[in-house]
Amino acid sequence: MTILSLLISCGKSSDKGELVGVKGAKWHPEKPYGMALVPGGAYIMGKSDEDVAGVQDAQTKTVTVRSFYMDETEITNSEYRQFVEWVKDSTIRMKLAILADEQGVKAGDSKGKGKNAGSIGDFAFNDADPEKMTAYDKYMYDNYYSVGTSDDIYAGRKLNKKVKLIKDPKQYPDEYYVEVMDSMYIPLEEAYNGLRTIDVDKLKFRYSWMDIQAAAKAKVGKRKDFIRNEEVKVYPDTTVWIKDFAYSYNEPMHNDYFWHKAYGDYPVVGVKWTQAKAFCAWRTLNKNSYIKSKKSGRDLINSFRLPTEAEWEYAARGGLESATYPWGGPYTKNDRGCFLANFKPNRGDYAADQALYTVEAKSYEPNGYNLYNMAGNVSEWTDSSYDPNAYEYVSTMNPNVLDASNKRKVVRGGSWKDVSYFLQVSTRDFEYADSARSFIGFRTVQDYMGVQNTGNGTGKARKNR
Template identity: 45%
Template sequence: RKLRYAYSYVNSDLAVEGRKDPSKKRQDFIVTYTDLPDPTNPNHHPSIPVYPDTLVWKVDYTYSQNDPMVKTYFNHPSYDNYPVVGVTWEQASAFCVWRTRFYESVAVARKQPLNARPEYQLPSDAQFEYAARGGNVKTKYPWGGPYIRNTKGCMQANFKVGRGNYSDDGGLYTVNVKSYFPNDYGLYNMAGNVAEWTITSYNQSAAPMLLDFNPNYTYEAKTQDSKYKKRKVVRGGSWKDIGFFLQNSVGTYEYQDQPRSYIGFRCVSAYPGTDITYRN
């Protein structure tokens, strides 16, 4: 709880908003997470705790006998290949920054060009859906079909099968990330197991404002903002969700400062493709 991560970055959205304001300086576009935030600066935020909240198994389900999960999920080797949970959107975003800078330090050590390093971030809502579909545009689920069971009658993801029925899919809580087959992009658990944070802010009125080219809506919530401005899109559905939330087209939301026992994350990075003249 005492180990925290402090960092800062230039927010391009703030830069765009203030580009024609001569009174703005570069420092006005820098968002900072620090141990000593300035309460008068709306771009200052408290530094981010490094470790997941181990108590989410009890907080989310107060009257459940989840003590074994609290005591073992984050420290027993049996869970090494299980998805991380108990992290807020803020923690997931901070991890992406840390991972980017870690690879930057590796590039420096190897005397590689810094502009060749990957920059990691959470996927946008649209990116997650694109990845979940695995190239199958019209399919309902990531595995490429309209049914939750395969031809042998087995469940194809870890989710809540029915009222009070969490185990017919083979897992009572989370399961090993390779317990089910990947989609056609080779990605595991794009539906079920744990839902996942996206970088996209949740706003039901945002859709008409978005372009059809790489659409994404983000909002840098201030500390004093209402909780409704701190909602982030969550995708994929989880072990505690019914099958509806596993669909490629379905998303929901969670507050950015709330860790959950059923929400995790994965990073994405831009990949420099091959020049179009060489594709033939």
């Protein structure tokens, strides 16, 4: 007979031997900046009116979705530029840190004078100086970061982001810095009119994610077998303004739409589904990095992501049952004769609604959930794969179709170049994940944590039942 001895701590305990759970700070939901809460609930998904196009891909079905936050507007050029600038900044810093590592240069190794004081060593990896490393950092460096991974020998190394990048060529500190900056620009033979611009193909964002769907279905396998690594070029395809419209003069939009300040608050376009997914990963990383830097003990946020098709339609309806459009009625004009969205009202007449291309993301009146342009302006990527028969087999709770082999992804809402049929909240459309268009953008969502307040009754009411 084996006797197991339990060693009981003699330390003081506040639980008095009772099962009280692990105590911690009370959770208070925090609404993300620029987002609106969409209270979950049930609704009839699909066509509530005649299917004029005869597609027969949106049969009615009662489904339920959980609460979530959604961007009040489409992601704008200015917001997406923040992503591009972050990637550019990180790419330059990584190149500088790698070259400093190869040259054995560290902070303080300066040969310059005056404005050129400093060296590439100022941008060395944060772990480059053993004397400034904590015990934890030194252990991680010795056992992991110093050897990297099979596909990235610098994986895990920390960039020094406290030192500002030097943008003025006249103040570059040394020839190594010049070498790195030179590598970021297009070759001289590709420049014209004396303008040498950033080589946007160098702007790549790398991230990893766990394929939970595959892991759940697999009978065997280790965690690492389901980790997916992505590397995505982040710069939008500005040539979509030319490619999407043959025999049409749209060069000004190609040249200026993404970068000019005049279009900063307009929705970003020319973004592939894969780029929209990368943006979501970056937005999550960016916010959590900020929270960590403050060392305030705050919980990290859960991920930003693209909405599912069911979430998008539910949000677009704005709490209105059997609505044709986000504003409810079956007409595209209000009682004063003004159009309620940006689309193509008549054949060949793009300007009848007072807008030729896109308009600012916060245009027209928002719907019942305070969401702007859920119809028209730009169509929007969703996370869902397109299957014309999906409504016949999807779950009635948080329905979604995720099929990695299906490159057709659902887009919703219609755009500035579409007729009113595509603006209807129940109309389904698709585009290929690796395609970019001048009329497709996106917005992000984040899951609501805590009691699920719904449009069918408050969480408090359900709790008291």
